Amino acid sequence: MGMQKRIDSTNLNLKEQVVSINRVTKVVKGGKNLSFSALTANQFPEVTIKETGEKIQTTSPDELLMHGTLADGGLFSIHIEGGKLSGSGVQIDITGDAGDLKITNTSAFGGVDEDFIVTGAQGDSKPLEHLPIPAEYEWFPRAGLQTGVAELGDLYVALSRDLASGTQAVPTFHDAVWQQQLFEQIQNSSETGKRINL
Secondary structure, eight states, X not given: OOOOOOOOGGGSOOOOOOOOOOSHHHHTTSOOOOEEEEEEEOSOSEEEOTTTOOEEEOOSOOEEEEEEEOTTSOEEEEEEESOOTTXXXXXXXEEOSSEEEEEEOSSSSOOBTOOXXXXXXXXXXXXXXXXXXXXXXXXXXXXXXXXXXXXXXHHHHHHHHHHHHOOOOSOOHHHHHHHHHHHHHHHHHHHHXXXXXX
């Protein structure tokens, strides 16, 4: 295999627009000037395939701790685990200047009909309350689908709408290049212990 050429996305004529935030990695998408420190680790060097019992050695990081500062001075911290023995799932906490949001799921990838649960509160010392997901975000029937499959379906619906109307709701190639560069810098920070400025 030949040497891969690195693409400089700054010379590409692409338009960027944040339409929605669906994943942790998109939290930093809106403000691409950030400073962070990161640590990665391989916490499960051996995994067992549930269906067959086969044991497989792993070398890739399966856990990430990352904290830093966004362009506007806001702080962020991210903890991503590739597996949990307890079977607990996703938890995203967002603290803003007007209130708090919490997004949870009972398993890492979401089983059948295990959609994300959103709770939130506005104001000081208010309890988090369930926030129903508005109907306009339900783009197709989800009954019987695993959450990860439904999310992929959402992307296809968004792509179809983009192609039909000329909008740009789905991530672009420029976004993918930036995200790959972010992953490389996360690994760089973990290996060197240095704070990264993007």
